[in-house]
Amino acid sequence: xxxxxxxxxxxxxxxxxxxxxxxxxxxxxxxxxxxxxxxxxxxxxxxxxxxxxxxxxxxxxxxxxxxxxxxxxxxxxxxxxxxxxxxxxxxxxxxxxxxxxxxxxxxxxxxxxxxxxxxxxxxxxxxxxxxxxxxxxxxxxxxxxxxxxxxxxxxxxxxxxxxxxxxxxxxxxxxxxxx
Amino acid sequence: xxxxxxxxxxxxxxxxxxxxxxxxxxxxxxxxxxxxxxxxxxxxxxxxxxxxxxxxxxxxxxxxxxxxxxxxxxxxxxxxxxxxxxxxxxxxxxxxxxxxxxxxxxxxxxxxxxxxxxxxxxxxxxxxxxxxxxxxxxxxxxxxxxxxxxxxxxxxxxxxxxxxxxxxxxxxxxxxxxx
DNA sequence: GTCTATAGGGGGATAGAC
DNA sequence: GTCTATCCCCCTATAGAC
Numbered sequence: 302x303x304x305x306x307x308x309x310x311x312x313x314x315x316x317x318x319x320x321x322x323x324x325x326x327x328x329x330x331x332x333x334x335x336x337x338x339x340x341x342x343x344x345x346x347x348x349x350x351x352x353x354x355x356x357x358x359x360x361x362x363x364x365x366x367x368x369x370x371x372x373x374x375x376x377x378x379x380x381x382x383x384x385x386x387x388x389x390x391x392x393x394x395x396x397x398x399x400x401x402x403x404x405x406x407x408x409x410x411x412x413x414x415x416x417x418x419x420x421x422x423x424x425x426x427x428x429x430x431x432x433x434x435x436x437x438x439x440x441x442x443x444x445x446x447x448x449x450x451x452x453x454x455x456x457x458x459x460x461x462x463x464x465x466x467x468x469x470x471x472x473x474x475x476x477x478x479x480x
Numbered sequence: 481x482x483x484x485x486x487x488x489x490x491x492x493x494x495x496x497x498x499x500x501x502x503x504x505x506x507x508x509x510x511x512x513x514x515x516x517x518x519x520x521x522x523x524x525x526x527x528x529x530x531x532x533x534x535x536x537x538x539x540x541x542x543x544x545x546x547x548x549x550x551x552x553x554x555x556x557x558x559x560x561x562x563x564x565x566x567x568x569x570x571x572x573x574x575x576x577x578x579x580x581x582x583x584x585x586x587x588x589x590x591x592x593x594x595x596x597x598x599x600x601x602x603x604x605x606x607x608x609x610x611x612x613x614x615x616x617x618x619x620x621x622x623x624x625x626x627x628x629x630x631x632x633x634x635x636x637x638x639x640x641x642x643x644x645x646x647x648x649x650x651x652x653x654x655x656x657x658x659x
Numbered sequence: 660g661t662c663t664a665t666a667g668g669g670g671g672a673t674a675g676a677c
Numbered sequence: 678g679t680c681t682a683t684c685c686c687c688c689t690a691t692a693g694a695c
Contacts, residue, residue, distance in 0.1 A: 315494055316581045318670060332679050334672065390577055397636035398569055398577040402495045412640040419641075443652040447630050450637050450649050454629030457576035461591040462598075470629055473622040477656060497688060511661050513690065 306347050310389035314344055314396060314403050341404035348410040351392060352417060359421050369429030370479060376422065377471045380452050384459055384467050393418070394453035419445050426478070435478045448474050485526050489568035493523055493575055493582050520583035527589040530571060531596060538600050548608030549658060555601065556650045559631045563638055563646050572597070573632035598624050605657070614657045627653050
């Protein structure tokens with residue numbers, strides 16, 4: 302599942318194969334099929350695990366007790382780590398590009414992960430503005446959508462234009478909301 | 481080339497085949513290979529044409545003579561049309577997700593298109609702010625990167641969350657720069 | 660320019676031995 | 678749980694007839 306997650310973020314769902322995983326593990330193709338009968342099930346397992354991880358993180362006191370700007374920083378750092386770690390993109394963006402050619406079950410998981418991330422981001426933007434830590438026009442929901450979509454887009458853009466471009470987007474997003 | 485462009489925006493470079501194009505044209509696989517010997521050449525031709533089209537547009541007086549807010553609107557409308565027209569995503573985003581598994585020549589074209597779009601957007605943001613039509617913190621370059629990456633991300637997000645989410649991102653982006 | 664035919668590779672998935 | 682072997686499908690690309 303670790304390898305599947307990395308490959309997914311590196312090449313997309315249709316861009317990696319059972320053989321890629323088996324090869325790196327030093328086992329054969331069929332061994333993976335024993336644990337994940339279909340590729341759809343493998344993909345679903347990876348996203349479910351990711352969703353669970355995100356839920357654990359945001360409910361962890363280490364993150365819950367941060368200030369609002371620090372929470373935003375923590376959020377951006379998830380994606381900075383993706384970028385620094387082999388130029389990965391966000392699972393959500395990768396699967397949405399392939400949305401029309403992936404199994405139905407996978408589409409549902411992508412939708413859930415996307416929604417859950419936006420809900421969290423919207424909440425901290427709303428609370429942070431209420432508390433005077435952030436300032437922005439529009440609703441917390443639409444501001445969350447801009448931030449999340451731009452970070453996803455920026456991870457992709459960085460593949461063509463370099464890491465600096467990604468950092469530019471993060472910094473601009475911060476300036477746009479910090480008081 | 482029209483079909484290739486649509487398929488590219490629908491399923492990505494690795495998500496469509498010569499057979500898809502041939503089938504819709506009512507010809508055979510090999511006929512396409514006569515005009516575009518390799519898939520890489522087909523992809524390059526599509527992006528080169530797209531770049532040319534963009535260049536013609538922005539140098540056309542119908543767009544050159546618009547006000548700054550109208551120019552920004554025109555820009556957003558390119559992508560709104562993508563969304564409305566069968567939920568397409570931006571060529572650039574689609575190919576960047578697959579960046580690590582597409583031919584080198586295609587990567588170069590994606591880079592050029594990306595740069596050219598950002599250069600134009602940066603210029604109208606800079607001039608528009610100078611002229612008092614826009615207001616934003618940070619540099620025109622980083623603001624352009626946020627807008628462009630968020631629109632790309634929003635086209636993808638809309639596949640999972642619907643067109644409304646895309647419109648939200650566009651509106652929020654406008655609010656963030658219009659005085 | 661388009662056709663038929665085919666080469667040659669890779670993919671997901673399964674059966675059955677161990 | 679993993680292996681070998683294999684099925685069947687789709688892909689890009691080419692050769693040669695028309």
